[in-house]
Amino acid sequence: MEKIKSLADLKKKQKALKAKIDLRERANDPESHVQVKVSMSTCGIASGAKHTMDVLIEEFQQRQIDAIVTQTGCMGYCFAEPTIEITKPGEEPIVFGYVNKEKAIEIVERYVQKGELVEGIIPKNYQSIEK
Amino acid sequence: MANYKYHILICGGTGCNASNALGIIDNFNSILKEKSLDDDVQVIKTGCFGFCEKGPIVKIMPDNTFYTQVTPNDCLEIVEEHIIKGRRVNRLLYENPETKEHVEDSKHMGFYQKQLRVALRNCGFINPENIDEYIAQDGYVALATALERNNPAEIIDTLKKSGLRGRGGGGFPTGLKWEFAAKSKGDEKYVVCNADEGDPGAFMDRSILEGDPHTVLEAMAINGFAIGSHVGLIYIRAEYPLAIKRLQIAIDQAREYGLLGENILDSGFSFDIELKYGAGAFVCGEETALIHSMEGHRGEPTFKPPFPAESGYLGKPTNVNNVETYANIPVILNQGWEWFSKIGTEKSKGTKVFALAGKVNNVGLIEVPMGITLREIIYEIGGGIKDGKKFKAVQTGGPSGGCLTEKHLDTPIDYDNLLASGSMMGSGGMIVMDEDDCMVAIAKFYLEFTVEESCGKCNPCRIGNKRLYEILEKITEGNGTAEDLEILRNLSVTIKDTSLCGLGQTSPNPVLSTLDNFIEEYEEHVNDKKCRSGVCTSLMQYFVVPENCTGCTVCARNCPVNAIEGERKQVHFIHQDLCIKCGVCYDKCKFNAIVIK
Numbered sequence: 128m129e130k131i132k133s134l135a136d137l138k139k140k141q142k143a144l145k146a147k148i149d150l151r152e153r154a155n156d157p158e159s160h161v162q163v164k165v166s167m168s169t170c171g172i173a174s175g176a177k178h179t180m181d182v183l184i185e186e187f188q189q190r191q192i193d194a195i196v197t198q199t200g201c202m203g204y205c206f207a208e209p210t211i212e213i214t215k216p217g218e219e220p221i222v223f224g225y226v227n228k229e230k231a232i233e234i235v236e237r238y239v240q241k242g243e244l245v246e247g248i249i250p251k252n253y254q255s256i257e258k
Numbered sequence: 259m260a261n262y263k264y265h266i267l268i269c270g271g272t273g274c275n276a277s278n279a280l281g282i283i284d285n286f287n288s289i290l291k292e293k294s295l296d297d298d299v300q301v302i303k304t305g306c307f308g309f310c311e312k313g314p315i316v317k318i319m320p321d322n323t324f325y326t327q328v329t330p331n332d333c334l335e336i337v338e339e340h341i342i343k344g345r346r347v348n349r350l351l352y353e354n355p356e357t358k359e360h361v362e363d364s365k366h367m368g369f370y371q372k373q374l375r376v377a378l379r380n381c382g383f384i385n386p387e388n389i390d391e392y393i394a395q396d397g398y399v400a401l402a403t404a405l406e407r408n409n410p411a412e413i414i415d416t417l418k419k420s421g422l423r424g425r426g427g428g429g430f431p432t433g434l435k436w437e438f439a440a441k442s443k444g445d446e447k448y449v450v451c452n453a454d455e456g457d458p459g460a461f462m463d464r465s466i467l468e469g470d471p472h473t474v475l476e477a478m479a480i481n482g483f484a485i486g487s488h489v490g491l492i493y494i495r496a497e498y499p500l501a502i503k504r505l506q507i508a509i510d511q512a513r514e515y516g517l518l519g520e521n522i523l524d525s526g527f528s529f530d531i532e533l534k535y536g537a538g539a540f541v542c543g544e545e546t547a548l549i550h551s552m553e554g555h556r557g558e559p560t561f562k563p564p565f566p567a568e569s570g571y572l573g574k575p576t577n578v579n580n581v582e583t584y585a586n587i588p589v590i591l592n593q594g595w596e597w598f599s600k601i602g603t604e605k606s607k608g609t610k611v612f613a614l615a616g617k618v619n620n621v622g623l624i625e626v627p628m629g630i631t632l633r634e635i636i637y638e639i640g641g642g643i644k645d646g647k648k649f650k651a652v653q654t655g656g657p658s659g660g661c662l663t664e665k666h667l668d669t670p671i672d673y674d675n676l677l678a679s680g681s682m683m684g685s686g687g688m689i690v691m692d693e694d695d696c697m698v699a700i701a702k703f704y705l706e707f708t709v710e711e712s713c714g715k716c717n718p719c720r721i722g723n724k725r726l727y728e729i730l731e732k733i734t735e736g737n738g739t740a741e742d743l744e745i746l747r748n749l750s751v752t753i754k755d756t757s758l759c760g761l762g763q764t765s766p767n768p769v770l771s772t773l774d775n776f777i778e779e780y781e782e783h784v785n786d787k788k789c790r791s792g793v794c795t796s797l798m799q800y801f802v803v804p805e806n807c808t809g810c811t812v813c814a815r816n817c818p819v820n821a822i823e824g825e826r827k828q829v830h831f832i833h834q835d836l837c838i839k840c841g842v843c844y845d846k847c848k849f850n851a852i853v854i855k
Contacts, residue, residue: 130516132524134402137393144394150265151383154320155365167344184263195320196263198344 146188153195161187161194161239162214168201175227176209182228183211186235194239204249213239222249262300264341265319269382271306271468272461272500274314278330279303282314285333299341305469307382308623309369312352317382322363325350355619355641368620372639374601375625376609377425377462377585381469386504389511392472398517400591401476404483405525413484413591414440420595421607422587426452426543426580427658427684428760429606429673432587435577438567439485442575447487449478450571450578453494453501454548456540457656458707460687462611463581465623467494467501470585471508475531477584479518480591482529485577490531493548495538505533540657540711543685544759545570545578547713558715559759580685582611602628606672610683616653616690617644629670632662636690647692651775655684657704657711658764660771661697680771682764696793697776698783702730704768712761719762722753726769735796738784747773792854795839799855804829806851813843813852 131137145152153160165171165180180196187194204210207224213234214220223234224247237243268274268283283303290296307315312326316336323346325336332350339345351360352367364370375381384391392398404413418433439447451474455463467474478490494502509531512518520528534552542548542557549571551557570576586608590598599607606628612635615621619641626635632652636642643649651661660681662669669675673683691700705727714720726749729742750766750773757763773780782788789797802813809827814820821837824830830851832843844852 130514131398131402132516134399134406134523137398137402137523141393141396141399144390148384148391148394150262151267151319154322157320157322165344167342180263184261188261197321200343200345 149193153193157195159216161192161216163194163196164199164212165196166200166202166204166208166210166212167198170201170205171208171210174208178228179209179211179226179231182231183235186232190235190240192235192239207249210249215239223247224249262298264299266299266301266336267304267317267319267382268301269305269307269313269315270303270386271310271313271465272498273306273310275500277314277327279314281330282316282328282333285330286337289333289337293337293342295337295341299337302385303387304383305381305386306378306465306623307364308373308378308465308625309367309620310622311620315382316350317364322365324352324361324364324367326352368638368641369622369624372630372634373625374609374627376589376601377466377582377611378469378623378625379589380473381465384470386469386471387507389472389508389515392470396588396592397472398476398512400588401479401483401517402523404480404591405523405527408525410440410484410486413480416591416595417587420590420598421602421605422583422590422598423606423673424580425582425586425610425685427655427682429683432579432583435567435579436481436484438565439487439575439577442567444575446489446574447485448571448574448576449481449485449487449490450545450548450552450566450576451478451490451492451584452543452545452548452578452580453492453498454536454538454543455495455581455685456538456543456711457658457685457687459615459689460613460656460685462613462623462686464498464501466581466585466611467498468504471501471505472512473588474505474581474584475508475512475518477587478531479522479529480587481577481579481584483527485575487577488528488530490529491534491552491571492531493534493536493542493552496535497538502533502535509533539713540707541713541759541761544761547759548578549576556713558713559761561758582686603670603672603675605674610671610686612686612688614640614688614690616688617647617692617695618642618690619644626671628672631668631670633667635671635688636667640690643690643692647694649690650693650695651691651697653681653689653691653700653704653768654687655682655764655767656687657707658682658760658767659684659687660767661691661700661775663775680774681767694791694793696734696789696791697772697779698730698734698789699791699793701768701772702727702734705730705765708761708765712765716756716758716762718753718756719758719765722749722757723762723765725749726753726766730769733780733783734789734794736783736787736794738780740784743773743777743780743784798839799834800832800837800839800841800843801853801855802830802832803851803853806849808849808851810849812846812848816842816846818842 167176209226210224211226212220212222237245286301316325316328414436422432423429539557542551544559547557547559566576609625611625651663708723712719750770753766807829814822821833
């Protein structure tokens with residue numbers, strides 16, 4: 128194994144290793160990161176939600192955005208699968224429908240990074256019980 | 259590299275291991291492989307999460323789900339439901355004992371809300387057998403920075419300003435200790451880590467070594483650099499096999515990276531660490547006894563001065579610090595003394611790890627800022643007294659400590675307040691007692707431990723503690739006199755004043771503090787021959803209430819010593835001379851016909 132030679136060397140190594148535990152690090156403080164929930168019930172998976180999730184994780188990683196991507200159950204918008212819900216820190220969650228690969232990239236680029244609203248938002252038309 | 263979407267963290271501490279955490283890990287691995295999910299999900303064995311009451315613990319990241327009391331059979335359900343479908347397995351979530359609601363993540367559990375984890379920062383978060391995970395968490399940055407700045411005096415100065423005090427019990431300022439060792443002259447000096455954790459019920463040092471061994475290694479290397487030593491020794495009891503294994507792995511990994519050994523980080527500084535095994539004697543936690551034990555002599559203390567800083571291991575200047583103390587040091591150096599000194603009280607800075615045990619709902623390992631009150635620990639973190647019983651006392655400081663009662667519930671906990679209340683910080687054992695505990699019996703329990711562990715070198719400790727124990731035994735058997743209470747107090751004070759080392763100087767504390775706080779219980783035992791908690795069996799008698807007895811013979815048939823006599827449908831009778839007071843008749847009787855007097 129390569130020996131570490133200096134503080135700068137150690138810091139370089141640390142940076143590379145950090146990615147491996149980033150997922151855990153972020154989980155300790157979810158509110159300050161972009162949270163994405165991918166609806167992964169039978170209808171979602173059948174429409175390609177798994178692929179969407181992969182694309183999202185890759186996109187966030189490439190753009191170096193700290194995000195938590197998790198899966199969730201059916202949100203009820205089966206007509207618009209795959210659906211995802213995005214919560215930016217301090218903002219209300221927004222649900223997007225028909226999120227295929229292209230749409231996912233567009234959402235990350237335009238909504239998450241630039242803050243523009245993009246086509247495909249499903250208006251929230253229900254209330255849920257507060258926990 | 260696999261791009262993991264989920265991390266499954268499984269506690270690999272001794273407690274959870276005993277409840278088959280390894281079986282859970284194996285099961286997860288094989289299920290994930292079978293379902294071809296092993297590139298999506300990473301299984302990681304971590305150190306202790308602290309919530310040992312509900313172990314084995316499994317935590318799923320990134321959604322921070324906290325599963326309790328998981329068995330290998332639950333793994334399939336967790337993978338199929340949680341990992342594949344994204345639905346939490348409700349039955350395995352922690353249930354709030356008051357509201358009976360499921361709590362999804364650790365952030366919302368009362369147990370974690372009041373905690374501040376500094377020494378335990380990596381326990382239950384990283385894989386202790388992988389140095390890379392430690393490095394990713396700022397590991398060895400403090401050491402590398404120290405070597406680059408090349409200013410040992412600055413390190414000692416930072417520690418002095420931080421206000422860090424020894425976590426092994428005494429609370430001596432760490433920076434000052436290092437300064438003494440640095441100023442001491444010698445051709446070689448030694449850095450010793452005291453991992454001889456001996457208080458009954460305390461396991462914080464073990465958990466740190468098992469969960470984050472590198473932090474201790476890093477701090478010891480910094481210690482070596484600061485005082486001019488090249489050899490580090492960890493004195494660890496052989497009863498901690500898992501901690502020993504993980505330390506050895508950590509030492510090997512650090513050597514491979516050039517973080518231990520010759521010419522660390524090309525700085526010219528060399529430092530290496532070796533393990534020394536102890537046989538598990540309580541007195542070897544005392545630093546002079548510990549040093550003698552390492553030298554291969556009897557583990558007996560010697561008079562101080564000379565202090566180890568002047569003449570310690572092999573007669574050379576030696577610095578001894580406890581595991582928890584070391585675990586704080588890399589963070590202090592990275593975050594700065596200003597950050598550390600903001601936590602805690604005026605004279606006790608930082609946090610303290612406690613092993614919370616006894617009659618509370620959530621037993622486990624907790625780390626809290628100094629200055630927190632007992633009430634917060636017992637009722638918020640501990641979740642209150644078990645079965646809704648009444649709180650009676652808390653024992654802190656182990657066999658050297660004392661009891662704190664209801665009137666101390668709102669005292670901020672730090673070194674000085676605990677001493678003023680007649681107890682001490684000790685290494686951090688905290689045993690909660692309720693109305694069912696007899697304080698005389700508790701004092702007797704601790705004395706039994708001290709009698710067993712006294713090394714026998716000095717008379718007050720060897721003979722005095724034995725006599726204390728005999729008097730307590732006499733009282734719990736109902737033969738005590740008013741004069742005995744007087745003798746107990748006088749003898750205790752004499753032992754404290756005349757013993758050679760810390761063991762004897764503190765061993766009467768459990769007696770003195772129970773005498774001070776619970777004198778009425780002692781008087782009841784002596785005068786009325788009664789034990790209000792029903793613990794001292796010699797003071798109890800079981801009787802049959804003739805009006806209630808139906809002569810069903812259940813008690814007589816269940817009595818293990820045939821002490822109950824009586825014909826069918828006739829009133830029964832207990833022979834007191836045969837009765838061993840096991841209470842079986844009392845439990846079995848359906849007619850409330852057995853009473854305790």
